[in-house]
Amino acid sequence: MNKFLPLLIFTYFIHANEIQFNSIDEYKDGTLNISFNLEQVAYINSYALENPSRLVLEINDTYSKKPINEIYNYPIKKIRSSQDNSLTRVVIDLYDHVFWHKPIQKQVDSGILMDIKLLKDKSLKENMRDIIVAIDAGHGGKYPGAVGPNNILEKDVTLLIAKEIERTLRDTKGYQPIMIRDGDQTISLNDRYQDARKNGADIFISIHADGFRLSSVKGASVFIWSEEASSTIARNLSDKKRERILAEINNLKPTDFNEDLARELYPDVYEKKIKQSKILGTKILDQLKRDPFTKIHKKNVEYADFRVLKSIDIPSVLVESGFITNPEDAARLKGKPGRRMIARSIFLGIHNYFIENPISGTLINENKDYLEYTIQKGDVLSEIAIRFGVTVESIDEKNKLNNKPIYPGQILRIYI
Numbered sequence: 001m002n003k004f005l006p007l008l009i010f011t012y013f014i015h016a017n018e019i020q021f022n023s024i025d026e027y028k029d030g031t032l033n034i035s036f037n038l039e040q041v042a043y044i045n046s047y048a049l050e051n052p053s054r055l056v057l058e059i060n061d062t063y064s065k066k067p068i069n070e071i072y073n074y075p076i077k078k079i080r081s082s083q084d085n086s087l088t089r090v091v092i093d094l095y096d097h098v099f100w101h102k103p104i105q106k107q108v109d110s111g112i113l114m115d116i117k118l119l120k121d122k123s124l125k126e127n128m129r130d131i132i133v134a135i136d137a138g139h140g141g142k143y144p145g146a147v148g149p150n151n152i153l154e155k156d157v158t159l160l161i162a163k164e165i166e167r168t169l170r171d172t173k174g175y176q177p178i179m180i181r182d183g184d185q186t187i188s189l190n191d192r193y194q195d196a197r198k199n200g201a202d203i204f205i206s207i208h209a210d211g212f213r214l215s216s217v218k219g220a221s222v223f224i225w226s227e228e229a230s231s232t233i234a235r236n237l238s239d240k241k242r243e244r245i246l247a248e249i250n251n252l253k254p255t256d257f258n259e260d261l262a263r264e265l266y267p268d269v270y271e272k273k274i275k276q277s278k279i280l281g282t283k284i285l286d287q288l289k290r291d292p293f294t295k296i297h298k299k300n301v302e303y304a305d306f307r308v309l310k311s312i313d314i315p316s317v318l319v320e321s322g323f324i325t326n327p328e329d330a331a332r333l334k335g336k337p338g339r340r341m342i343a344r345s346i347f348l349g350i351h352n353y354f355i356e357n358p359i360s361g362t363l364i365n366e367n368k369d370y371l372e373y374t375i376q377k378g379d380v381l382s383e384i385a386i387r388f389g390v391t392v393e394s395i396d397e398k399n400k401l402n403n404k405p406i407y408p409g410q411i412l413r414i415y416i
């Protein structure tokens with residue numbers, strides 16, 4: 001813990017965050033949306049249980065004035081809540097199994113609206129959900145990041161890599177990508193990790209391609225956040241930088257989630273997150289090492305004070321895809337093949353992480369043998385093979401294509 005942070009933290013007024021049931025809405029496609037009102041963004045743990053089938057939302061540091069007790073129609077039996085000190089536990093009792101989405105917290109005029117969506121699905125043998133991956137393209141808008149030869153901008157490279165990963169995740173069953181920025185927007189560091197939490201991210205990946213004063217320095221590296229690195233840097237901070245960080249922390253909106261305070265309140269959760277981040281980072285680094293296009297700058301996962309990674313519970317990794325100030329790296333990141341390799345390494349690293357650290361009630365946990373990829377318009381087999389690091393022959397053989405043409409909407413089994 002660094003010397004000045006406790007002061008910052010405890011000058012915060014610890015808000016009493018009231019939760020209220022809001023509504024259940026039913027859509028034509030069979031989706032149900034259950035919503036609750038909150039005063040500020042909460043740290044939520046959500047999971048499904050079986051026998052009897054139910055969804056549980058543990059909403060930390062909240063209270064409800066009176067227990068929630070709502071009876072509803074199929075597939076929802078009842079929504080009920082109980083209070084355990086500062087934890088509100090909401091249970092959605094179900095008649096059957098559903099495909100559900102982790103709660104999303106949206107900013108509205110009255111505060112925060114927490115939505116949880118579920119879809120009736122008679123074919124399911126247990127409650128299922130997608131894995132949510134937050135992809136953070138570094139910099140953007142008025143912050144170009146590092147600048148390489150011929151004015152190649154870090155913010156453009158990071159967005160293109162992010163979009164590659166988004167595409168792979170979007171078209172692979174069991175994953176859902178969340179783009180922290182999907183265009184040339186200016187987004188504050190606070191909003192980046194806040195948005196990941198609001199969208200229920202299971203992991204957070206930040207993509208960069210920084211610069212260095214020596215153009216000879218090159219290669220990719222992977223970072224996770226460390227309090228130690230943070231405090232060492234904090235001790236050596238200039239007054240100006242300290243002021244800037246202080247301003248950034250104090251700039252949290254009243255409806256935002258205070259990760260610095262939460263790290264004090266939930267040290268075990270934070271410890272676990274750091275461990276998981278290290279595993280995730282190592283998986284990505286292992287893949288980068290296999291990438292024939294990419295040189296490695298640091299062979300181990302590094303620790304650094306990248307505040308965008310500071311969520312207390314969402315494993316978070318920052319990938320430096322190279323040094324844009326190095327001519328070789330710049331050329332590699334400027335071309336689609338080079339960027340695609342970075343995207344592939346990150347995707348395969350993520351996938352290997354979830355194979356070994358499965359989340360129950362997700363497709364990746366149910367089926368670890370192969371991925372299901374939905375063919376998109378314009379796809380060709382050779383590019384799909386590159387995307388997943390497999391051969392065209394293996395795709396052809398496993399899917400018994402016998403050289404027949406592929407078509408959009410067709411589902412391929414990819415054995416990695």
Ligand SMILES: [Zn+2]
Nearest residue numbers: 138145208210
């Ligand atoms: Zn950067």
